[in-house]
Amino acid sequence: MAQRALPITTALLVAGMVILPVTAVLWRGGGPGALGPAEWAALRFTLWQAAVSAALSVALAVPVARGLARRTFPGRGTLIALMGAPFILPVIVAILGLLAVFGGSGLVNRIGAPLGVPRLDIYGYHGVILAHVFFNLPLAVRLLLQGWLDIPAERFRLAAALDAPVWRVLEWPMLRRVCPGAFAVIFVICLGSFAVALTLGGGPRATTVELAIYQAFRFDFDLGKAATLAALQLVLGLAAGAFALRVAPSGGFGIGLDRQRDRWDGATPMARAADGLWITFAAAFLLLPLLSVAVAGLPGLAQMPAEVWSAAARSLALALGATALTLALALPLLTAPGETAALLGIAVSGLVLGTGYFLLLQPIIRPGDVALPVTMLVNALMALPFVIRILRPGLESARADYGRLAAALGLSGWRLWRIVYLPRLRRPLGFAAGLTAALSMGDLGVITLFADGDNATLPLQIYRLMGSYQMEAARAAALLLLVLSLGLFWGFDRGGRGHVAA
Amino acid sequence: MKALPLVAGLMIATSAVAETPVLTVYAPDYFASEWGPGPGIEAAFEARCGCDLVYKTGELLPRLLLEGARTEADVAIGLNSDITKKARDSGLFAPHGLDLSTLTLPVEWMDDTFLPFNYSHTAFIYDNTKVTEPPASFDALLEAPDDLRLVIQDPRSSVSGLALVLWVNHVYGDKAAEAWSKLAPKIVTVTKGWSEAYGMFTDGEADMVLSFTTSPAYHIMAEEDLSKSAAIFPEGHYFMVELAAKLAGTDNPDLADQFMAFILTEEFQSMIPTSNWSFPAALPKEKWPEGFQNLPVPEKVLFYNEDEAAAMRDEAVEAWRSALSQ
The missing domain is CATH 3.40.190.10 (Periplasmic binding protein-like II)
Structure with a gap:
């Protein structure tokens, strides 16, 4: 009984923590607002770009993750860790980083022009997709890589011994299980895009639902409309989650002995060349913009104001708190309904979520006093879907493989987790914790409504610097943010991988 | 018992703070x-x-x-x-x-x-070492070759973006839509707020950026950089x-x-x-x-009072949106 009650209670709690604030905004706005043609056009564009971005991210991730799964080379671990960085950059920094490579006077055009290559114009629908793939390809690669690593080494051995096609008997079934979930998560992230889509999309053609929410909130103060649009986002997020759960078959590859993998199938020169090419392509695509962020940040590092350091300390504390909270919420939610409930958190506009909490809390407490706890909670709600997506496949295989043995031994409750599940989940737990910490570092979240003058986070500080013409200091602060986020990510991820050869 | 004086002291201290x-x-x-x-x-x-x-x-x-x-x-x-x-x-x-x-x-x-x-006033800022012949009027800006790259802010999410839309409306009235369709090919992109646009400009991603007549003052006084100028138009500039x-x-x-x-x-x-x-x-x-x-300032300053601005906002933004969505 108690074992069933906890997941259900947590799922209801998480769903409530999203639905309640949205309802509060809706109620304050005097009910649902009517949507005009502009909003419906925004909805169509949002759906289209999210579907294309997610499909392309997952499709490109397949060869890259496969290459990373079957090759070992010096610096592989560092490369995998660094590739997580685009996902966690604050939007404004990522945009400037991307433009430094793909923009009108970016690297690609500066190299291409003397060679007579036609000028690349990044602004347009292709720019939106490129930017979203830049943000989400690393996540897709990591999720798929996890899938590859979950195939026990013994299956590859058996396949090699029988001369069976690895792709058909092992990799394709694994991808069918992992890809729908990865697609759903990325689709839902892209539903919330605003500044990236607008800037890279080249103007109002690339108007998303999130922009319409911002406009309704900021200029029209039409809370009814803002909440209606947020509810629409929720429905779309739920639909994506339901789709992923429906099309993904369950079942795993069974138990293994955690041996070092040997990939006899990847030994041909063709396979080596293809893997090398894909890894190089992904590394260049993801790392060059990051490099430009780092280079742009160097000159300002020496004269970074003291406020930046205190904001950095605050952001670090926030990230660690959000990580603990996320994992505590995630562990009871590693079920299909739990995953659907959690998808709500990322589907809904952070602005509406923040406004809802503001409305709910303001009669009871001064908003400035709870700025950091509320930001932590909202960050946890937003990270939850990723964490569950990362952990669930591992837990399900562990349950299928060791459940009967554990039951025979009479293991249950916390002891079952401690002895069986947590050690099996060590690697995904590390990755999930790293991702949450890094995401919370970079998120602007709801702080703009709650913050007082003196409790700014690092991303907010970057915006403040830019707003006061301090572009150089802002770039330096962005570099600091990048280093701290990566440090957190790397630390947790490394801890999760431990002694096992990854 | 020893705690009592301390508590009393604290209470006095708190009430002293409360009195400020x-x-x-x-x-x-x-x-x-x-x-x-x-x-x-x-x-x-x-x-x-x-x-x-x-x-x-x-x-x-x-x-x-x-x-x-x-x-x-x-x-x-x-x-x-x-x-x-x-x-x-x-x-x-x-x-x-x-x-x-x-x-x-x-x-x-x-x-x-x-x-x-x-x-301040809305104005297009440019790098005078790169754009040696800046448009001398709003009309000249509309007629400038399409390879002049502009970055502006979105009037639906930024006050300076909204001011630009009102500026165009003030200068061109009924012909605002036409003005926007002439500007559209030169507008590289539209950003959520001022910071993104200005960051793109200082990175060299655009030749001119929508900002304020006072922006060059920062570069001149804080950075001793004389290369940023505001293009001053005789048609007038919108007052912010x-x-x-x-x-x-x-x-x-x-x-x-x-x-x-x-x-x-x-x-x-x-x-x-x-x-x-x-x-x-x-x-x-x-x-x-x-x-x-020493900053160049426009001779003519354009401004709508809040009732006028509120009345024409939706239409002006729509003219902007449809021209830039082509």
Whole structure:
């Protein structure tokens, strides 16, 4: 009984923590607002770009993750860790980083022009997709890589011994299980895009639902409309989650002995060349913009104001708190309904979520006093879907493989987790914790409504610097943010991988 | 027992703190940071009021509207003239009761509630080492070759973007849609806010960026960089003003009044140019810093009052949207 009650209670709690604030905004706005043609056009564009971005991210991730799964080379671990960085950059920094490579006077055009290559114009629908793939390809690669690593080494051995096609008997079934979930998560992230889509999309053609929410909130103060649009986002997020759960078959590859993998199938020169090419392509695509962020940040590092350091300390504390909270919420939610409930958190506009909490809390407490706890909670709600997506496949295989043995031994409750599940989940737990910490570092979240003058986070500080013409200091602060986020990510991820050869 | 004197001491200390009146000022995010005008204003006002001035920053008007009558704010500073209608209609603000004859704005200002503290004009900023022949008028900008790359802000998410749309409307009236379709091919992209656009410009991603006539002052005075100029158009430039207002429900009306009056003093006004990087609203030009006195300013200043702006906003934004969506 108690074992069933906890997941259900947590799922209801998480769903409530999203639905309640949205309802509060809706109620304050005097009910649902009517949507005009502009909003419906925004909805169509949002759906289209999210579907294309997610499909392309997952499709490109397949060869890259496969290459990373079957090759070992010096610096592989560092490369995998660094590739997580685009996902966690604050939007404004990522945009400037991307433009430094793909923009009108970016690297690609500066190299291409003397060679007579036609000028690349990044602004347009292709720019939106490129930017979203830049943000989400690393996540897709990591999720798929996890899938590859979950195939026990013994299956590859058996396949090699029988001369069976690895792709058909092992990799394709694994991808069918992992890809729908990865697609759903990325689709839902892209539903919330605003500044990236607008800037890279080249103007109002690339108007998303999130922009319409911002406009309704900021200029029209039409809370009814803002909440209606947020509810629409929720429905779309739920639909994506339901789709992923429906099309993904369950079942795993069974138990293994955690041996070092040997990939006899990847030994041909063709396979080596293809893997090398894909890894190089992904590394260049993801790392060059990051490099430009780092280079742009160097000159300002020496004269970074003291406020930046205190904001950095605050952001670090926030990230660690959000990580603990996320994992505590995630562990009871590693079920299909739990995953659907959690998808709500990322589907809904952070602005509406923040406004809802503001409305709910303001009669009871001064908003400035709870700025950091509320930001932590909202960050946890937003990270939850990723964490569950990362952990669930591992837990399900562990349950299928060791459940009967554990039951025979009479293991249950916390002891079952401690002895069986947590050690099996060590690697995904590390990755999930790293991702949450890094995401919370970079998120602007709801702080703009709650913050007082003196409790700014690092991303907010970057915006403040830019707003006061301090572009150089802002770039330096962005570099600091990048280093701290990566440090957190790397630390947790490394801890999760431990002694096992990854 | 030994704890008693300590507790008593603490109580005395707390009541002493409680006796220092607190003036809560809501401000936009940039305002209270180390590089904004906030800290200087706070120190100067605290020196004369014997009070504690506390800023609360963030989304200014939305936050006030959300809080309604329950707000802690005594004064709001940093409201924009294009959204004051919404602010006025909320009934949250009280008249300031100040004599406005010392204002030095380029437009007439009679508002009894919203008090200007700084202003500037919309303008396209360019790098004069790269754009050697900048467009000399708005018409010339429309007719400029399409390889002149502009970055602007979205009027649906940014006040400066909204000001541009009103600017075009003021200059071109019925022909605004036509003007936008001439501008469209030159507009590289549209950003959510000013910072993204200005960052793209300083990175060399655009030749001209929508900003303010006062932007070059920052580069000239703080960076000794003379390469940034504002293109001045004879058709006129749109006026942008930032305002302060007293909350009707303030529990410190005297202190709030004192702060409102402080805004018009020379001490306050002379801090504006080099911390807010804009023109002071009530300071004669000869008292401006030299860098500001030498800035080229438009002869003609265009402005819609809040009723006019509110009435034409939707249509003007729609003209912009449909031209740029082609």
